[in-house]
Amino acid sequence: MSSDQERLLARAAREVLPGQIVNLGIGLPTRLFHYLPPDMDVLVHSENGVLGSQPVAHGAEPDLEMIDSGGAYIGTRPGASVFDSALSFAMIRRSRIDITFMGAFEVDQHGNLANWKIPGKFSPGIGGAMELAQKVDKLVVLCSHNDKHGNPKILKQCRLPLTALHCVSRIITDKAVMQVTKAGLEVVDIAEGLDVASLRAATDAELIIDETRLGRF
Amino acid sequence: MTRLNQKHTAIETAIALIPDGASIMVGGFGSPGTPFALLDELLAQGQKHLTVIKNDANEPDIGIGRLIRAGRIDRLITSHIGLNRTAIEAMNQGHLAVEMHPQGLLAEKIRCAGAGHYGFLTDIGLGTEIAQGRREIECDGRTWAIEPAIRADFALVHADLADAYGNLVYRGTAINFNPLMAMAADKVIAQAFRVEAPGTLPPETVHTPCAFINHIVQVDSATSEQGRRAHVV
Numbered sequence: 001m002s003s004d005q006e007r008l009l010a011r012a013a014r015e016v017l018p019g020q021i022v023n024l025g026i027g028l029p030t031r032l033f034h035y036l037p038p039d040m041d042v043l044v045h046s047e048n049g050v051l052g053s054q055p056v057a058h059g060a061e062p063d064l065e066m067i068d069s070g071g072a073y074i075g076t077r078p079g080a081s082v083f084d085s086a087l088s089f090a091m092i093r094r095s096r097i098d099i100t101f102m103g104a105f106e107v108d109q110h111g112n113l114a115n116w117k118i119p120g121k122f123s124p125g126i127g128g129a130m131e132l133a134q135k136v137d138k139l140v141v142l143c144s145h146n147d148k149h150g151n152p153k154i155l156k157q158c159r160l161p162l163t164a165l166h167c168v169s170r171i172i173t174d175k176a177v178m179q180v181t182k183a184g185l186e187v188v189d190i191a192e193g194l195d196v197a198s199l200r201a202a203t204d205a206e207l208i209i210d211e212t213r214l215g216r217f
Numbered sequence: 218m219t220r221l222n223q224k225h226t227a228i229e230t231a232i233a234l235i236p237d238g239a240s241i242m243v244g245g246f247g248s249p250g251t252p253f254a255l256l257d258e259l260l261a262q263g264q265k266h267l268t269v270i271k272n273d274a275n276e277p278d279i280g281i282g283r284l285i286r287a288g289r290i291d292r293l294i295t296s297h298i299g300l301n302r303t304a305i306e307a308m309n310q311g312h313l314a315v316e317m318h319p320q321g322l323l324a325e326k327i328r329c330a331g332a333g334h335y336g337f338l339t340d341i342g343l344g345t346e347i348a349q350g351r352r353e354i355e356c357d358g359r360t361w362a363i364e365p366a367i368r369a370d371f372a373l374v375h376a377d378l379a380d381a382y383g384n385l386v387y388r389g390t391a392i393n394f395n396p397l398m399a400m401a402a403d404k405v406i407a408q409a410f411r412v413e414a415p416g417t418l419p420p421e422t423v424h425t426p427c428a429f430i431n432h433i434v435q436v437d438s439a440t441s442e443q444g445r446r447a448h449v450v
Binding site: 046047048049050063064065066067068069071074082083084085086088089092093117123124125126127128129130131134135161162163164165 | 246247248249250272295296297298299300305315317319320321322324325327328340341342344345346347377388389390391392393394395396397
């Protein structure tokens with residue numbers, strides 16, 4: 001894992017508050033497990049039907065009947081429960097999950113998210129992303145600021161098929177932490193060593209930046 | 218309905234009830250809860266032109282992945298097939314018709330059939346691509362999409378523990394779609410690692426009551442080893 005990703009994840013872990021119920025999406029967000037303080041009282045939800053998962057103890061033999069939604073073996077912490085898929089999504093639709101972290105292909109300044117389909121190239125199905133995006137009160141997107149060709153992923157308007165409309169609260173990339181507000185995308189933190197002009201150049205969306213209040217990460 | 222004391226069935230006999238062209242619900246999310254032994258018997262017996270309803274497509278060489286590779290499934294109703302490259306290729310080449318649903322809607326459509334309803338109303342997916350082709354109605358000043366229930370001719374489910382009447386207990390994240398599917402199909406064949414005498418399971422621990430189960434098949438727990446993936450967080 002790159003140092004950019006490690007810095008992003010360390011920053012993202014600060015979004016989680018003690019006592020919360022947290023869902024970690026497939027891919028980068030799953031790595032957040034390792035950035036939460038070990039003594040922090042949070043329950044991690046996985047939509048295949050577990051509340052209170054944690055990584056398999058180092059060196060322990062995994063239980064073959066215990067996986068998360070990404071297919072990785074997991075253990076459970078005290079206070080955990082397991083349940084069927086309909087109940088798991090009832091928990092999501094009833095907004096009993098406090099915060100969810102997801103990856104993105106594109107995200108825009110209106111809080112729209114596209115992370116499930118690239119027509120003609122990638123269409124494995126949406127899984128649980130649509131309901132999580134639509135119903136969890138706080139959705140934090142974790143993604144690289146630009147794609148591998150350098151194109152911006154933080155846009156004025158998403159072009160790909162949407163996962164959900166007006167669903168994103170906050171975006172955390174290797175370059176910035178941005179809050180979705182009614183006025184637009186407000187930069188909260190900027191990466192250490194990056195200047196505002198470079199951030200704007202790497203971004204398609206219009207950014208609201210108050211340099212006197214800007215944090216570093 | 219199968220008589221209570223006649224449900225314990227040999228695997229060959231149970232699977233032989235499934236004809237060509239049947240619709241079959243298959244439990245499991247990834248490997249846990251997938252009835253691998255029943256699926257391998259289905260592969261061996263040769264039924265074809267099947268419609269399968271399963272959350273995912275397993276992986277290429279296990280579970281329904283084997284049936285897809287053998288060209289035995291015409292249509293798959295699912296939520297995500299990203300871990301099965303063979304299924305994606307079969308879909309892209311037009312050999313496999315794939316109907317995708319958001320995972321929670323798929324679960325609820327199955328739950329709804331199991332509860333004896335036509336369907337349900339939801340706001341999930343309004344304004345997105347999945348809303349295309351759905352019927353919408355106005356209720357109490359809001360727009361709702363109609364989601365019809367999904368039933369099937371057969372369900373193949375996996376339980377950790379059963380009794381000979383067909384009461385089922387699931388374990389860990391192998392619960393997933395199994396209790397929903399056990400209620401939503403006309404004939405339900407359950408495999409279990411252990412089948413005990415009636416009276417062994419404390420009543421309040423039963424997840425699926427035996428009224429929903431037609432056939433119970435005891436399988437070796439080694440069959441779940443097929444689903445093992447070397448993957449830890």
